[in-house]
Amino acid sequence: MGTDRHLSSAEIRHRFLAHFEGRGHTVVPSASLLLDDPNLLFVNAGMVPFKPYFLGQETPPYDCATSVQKCIRTPDIEEVGKTTRHGTFFEMCGNFSFGDYFKEGAVELAWELVTRPQADGGFGLDESVLYPSVLDGDDEAVTVWKKVTGLPDDRIVRLPPKENYWSMGIPGPGGPCSEILIDRGPEFGADRDWDAGDRYLEFWNLVFMQDELSAVRSKSDFDIAGQLPKKNIDTGMGLERVAYLLQGKNNMYEIDTVFPVIERAEELSGKKYGAAYPDDVRFRVVADHIRSSMMLISDGVTPGNEGRGYVLRRLLRRAVRNMRLLGYQDPALPELMPVSRDRMGETYADLHTDWDRIARVAFAEEEAFRKTLQAGTQIFDLAAGEVRTAGSSTIPGDKAFALHDTYGFPIDLTLEMAAEAGLQVDESGFRQLMSEQRERAKADARAKKGQHADTGVYRGILDANGPTEWLAYETLETESRPLALLKEGASVGVLEPGEIGELVLDRTPFYAESGGQVADAGVIEFEGGTLEVLDVQRPVRGLVVHQVRVLDGALPADTALLHARVDPDWRTGARQAHSGTHIVHAALRDVLGPTALQSGSYNRPGYLRLDFGWLSALSAQQVHEIEQVANNALRADLPVGWDYMTLPQAKEWGALALFGETYDDSKVRVVEIGGPWSRELCGGTHVDHSSQVGTIVVTGESSVGSGNRRIEALTGVEGFSYLARERDVVGQLTTLLKVQPDDLLGRVTDLVDRLKQTEKEMEKVRLAQLLAGGAALAAGATEVNGVRLVAQRLDGAGGGDVRTLATDVRGRLSGDAPAAVVLIGAADGKAAIVAALNDAAQARGLAAGDLVRAAAPFLDGKGGGKADLAQGGGTDVSRIDEALAAITAAVASV
The missing domain is CATH 3.10.310.40 (Diaminopimelate Epimerase; Chain A, domain 1)
Incomplete structure (x- = not known):
């Protein structure tokens, strides 16, 4: 195709970023696969981390940017391997303009990189096999393509809106698309058959974001309210597609970062890739799912029965299952996942540094699934027996669905075992139940749609007044001016006694809920009345919004001045709990090792809970050691400090970042306790010295899903109160049983043994x-x-x-x-x-x-x-x- 040498995936990635960085774009590192987006389980497109900028929720810190973003798409998971186009994990190369260049600039930048000779840093694709596509009717795009490329009119492909118009399915920005297609030759399809999919392969999509959409009925059915005030560019080039084009391969499964897993699977199974279509599908599923699972675990997902955890569990189990279908019965992940790590680790170094944790999670899930196969086989045998007893030869769809949904038993395994037993499966009934489940999931997702649009009123307040002066770190009280008074999302002139509304101030001492720490409590006073602060949130970056209840008086929107006052006892308790969370996390890692990483937290005054990835229950001795290490840190009166730095600097300094959190590109806040003993990215409020936490009393350790454990503890006065209650209980028991405290356990044990013996005799x-x-x-x-x-x-x-x-x-x-x-x-x-x-x-x-x-x-x-x-x-x-x-x-x- 006009290439003079094969380019590795790493080289393609490097050339893409270097091309755009050299033309004024800020290089933005890939975000985590997990973002706090109510509409998405995973990042599924390169533009997702930039969505707040395109939606007008936040002001972009740069005019144009470029990235190679990790992505996961799972709606077509059962089609993986059956075609050469379906995969779950992929990398999307993108360049983005926020009101800077538009159509002509985007076309020039893309065409230059694609056609520039490899010797000069480009991809070296032959212009004679490239076909730009445009939205049918977008004459401006046609003119741009002819001007930039010199191509004749018949080389510009006109496609309908279904193919070449982009929207997110909610009110907001949208616009026509322009793709770059490559002709792979007549062996892949008929001439100018643009729908063939395999011959004219789209590998780069340029979105011209120019329209304001309204009355959105679906992704392809909406009204265009007008033009956006700023026209933006969002492009995406599939790294895997370009890799197999430039490496002379037929599909994404054969490129340098994926095919080595297939080669190892060949060695293990004794089967050959390319010999039989059913086996080829299995090899592809294995290679794709191994890589996707590894990347998800790297970003903090653990196997579970719902949400992200369920997707990961399906991927891992499908990989194991397909190795079994290839004839390999032994544990497969320890043999295959290191191969994927070595290939992907050239770009994602965390795969090497965090390998112990990744391997522990993945390998334990395979072992659990091997046991599930045994249990599921027993359930299947019972179902088959019931079918025969009833004189039937077909396993009902609901039985197959129960095996799949409740026991994690793949439908293809049910079909295989049924055939071996001389039975059939009601596949249509099973598919119907699966469809109903998907529709319920889609309905849930649709119910969440539009949440971005709800932030419009807050964005308007921010644009009109600028960001809130947030003083939670400096003071507990401020004199403030009201900027907006809202009720049920709309501006109101007054809040009457007993009413609940939202108040935006020009400056505030209240901590807004984030990072696991609940919002501050307190009051806001005005002449003639008092407001109780119920909650504090940041609906858009830079704006702090207080949910308030009027305790007395009526609050007019034009009140001149208010006095905001945080409850000092509440703040003290919150600081103790948040610093206590960091200390427990450090103690946890001291006792269990560096792979015990926090996956979530919640703290309020006097209470903390910390979730962490771990595969087995902690022993009583381990819990005691964690509590002891934490309290030793309090006794040592370790200094607590914080500083601001870039994210790369923070990581180099050894600071821990919470999985799935989004951090500012320019600076992050690092909180340290005892220097390097505890360094974490955190925006919460903290004590000045560890001794101010008072005490840490671990009250529980439990499971919160497969591969996740939870520690709960009390701090400060609440911790002392808990110990006092326990002391009272011990005192009452020693008096009742007439023993000394040290003898209490033995006495109770003896009574329990005697009670059990009496019950046996009875x-x-x-x-x-x-x-x-x-x-x-x-x-x-x-x-x-x-x-x-x-x-x-x-x-x-x-x-x-x-x-x-x-x-x-x-x-x-x-x-x-x-x-x-x-x-x-x-x-x-x-x-x-x-x-x-x-x-x-x-x-x-x-x-x-x-x-x-x-x-x-x-x-x-x-x-x-x-x-x-x-x-x-x-x-x-x-x-x-x-x-x-x-x-x-x-x-x-x-």
Whole structure:
């Protein structure tokens, strides 16, 4: 295609960034795959980190920027590998203009890089196989392309809005697109068949963001309200697509950062890539999912049953499952993921430095899935047995869905096992349930749409008045002027007593909720009244908004002056808790090692909780050590300080950044406690010395999902109060048991042991009494149709007792004569039925399961089992006598 040598993915990435940096763009590092966006699980496009700038929520710190952004897309996860176009992880190269250059500039920059010879730093693609596309009717774009490239009119492809108009599906910016297509040759499709997908491959999309959209009904159905005041450029070039074009490969799975995983999978499985389509699909799934999973874990995701954790779990399990289908039964991730690490680690160094944690999370999930395969196989066998018993050959869709949704059992595994068992699966029923689940998820996502639009009123306040002077670090009180008074998102002239609204001040001492720390409490006073501060938030960067309730007086919007005052006790408690969180995190890493990283936190006055990635419960000794290390840090009276620096400087300094958090490009705040012992990026309020935390009392350690643990603790006065309550309880127990505190544990242990022994003795007595009644029941057997039958009601007996007694009575009816025992217990308003038959009764054609099913409808219940022993239950004890009569009739009819 006109290339004079193959370029590695790393080289393509470098050339892209260098090209735009050399033309005045600020190079912005890739954001985390996790951003605080209510509409997205993951970053799925290169422009996502810049969305606040395009939406007008924030002012961009640069006129134009460039990045190579990590992205994850999972809606088509089941199509991965089946085509050469579907993948979950990819890197999007982008250049962005915020009111600077527009169509002509974007086209010039893209065309120059694409066609410039490789020897001069470009990609060296042959102009003769390149076709720009435009939105049909965008004559301006056609003119620009002809001017910049010199191409004739028939080389400019006109495409409909479905292909070449961009919007986010919500009110806001939109605009026509222009793509660069490459002709891969007649072996990939017919001439000028732009929809073929494989022949005319789009590898770069230029969005001309020029329209203000309104009345958005869908991504392709909306009204254009007018032109944007500033026209922007958002472009995206798929790194993987350009890589396989420049490396002479056929698809993204064969490029230098992906194919080595396939090669290792070939060695492990003994299969060859390219030999059979089904195996090729499996190899591609493995390579794609290994890389995606690794990148997600690197950014802080751990496997779970919902949200991001569920996506990661599916990716890991699909990778393991496909290695199994390729014939490899041993643990696969320890063999494959290091290969992906070595390739991707050339760009993302964190994959090497954080490898111990990444590997621990991934490998533990594979081990858990291997156990799931065993458990799921048992569930499948039960489902298959029920299908055969019912005389069917098809496993219902809801059973297949339950295996998939509840047990993590992939549908392809269910299909494979069903075929091996000579059964079919109701795939249409399964797909319908899957579709309904997806629609529910989409409905949830749609319900969240539009949240960005809600910030428009706040953006208007910010544009009109500038940022809030935020003084939470300096003072607890300010004299402030009101800038806006809102109620339910609209400006109001007054807030009456008892009403709740939002107040924006020109300056404030209140801490706005962020970084896990709750907002400050306090009051805002004005002439003639007082406001209680309920919450403080930053809906857009730079603006602090107070949610307030009028306690007394009426607050006019034109009030001249207000006095804002933070509750000092609240702030003291909040500082103690937030500094305590950092100390517990450092203590955690001291005890467990550097891979124990915080994944979330919450702190309010006197209380903190810290979530961290860890795969097993902590022992009591580990929890004690963490608490001891933390309190030793308090006793050492470590200095607490903070400084501002760039993010790269902070990382070089060893500061820890919370997964998924977004940090300012120009500067971050680093809080340190005891120098390098604890250094974290943090915007919260803190004590001046560690001793001011008072105390740290760990009150709990628990699981918050697969691979995540939580530590909870109390600080300050709340911690001392907790210890005082425990002291009181110990005092009461020592008085009651007449022992010294040091002997209390032994005394309680002895009492518990004696209680358990007494309960065992009582159970033996109770069971003996129960079985003593078995002789009387056996003696009362009646003969029905040549069968010795015991059919009795047992008031006060539950299921376990009924089963024990039924088998005992069956044993007492010894001899060669047919014998059947059916007992129905009644306890707590519920019925329990057990049928026990000897071999002779079964030879006569009786079955215990049939007798239970004969009685169950009268009890408003169900049941079943084997021919010799079956049981069931019901919720209607009023018809037990009728059920017993039905059993007698059933025996008589055989």
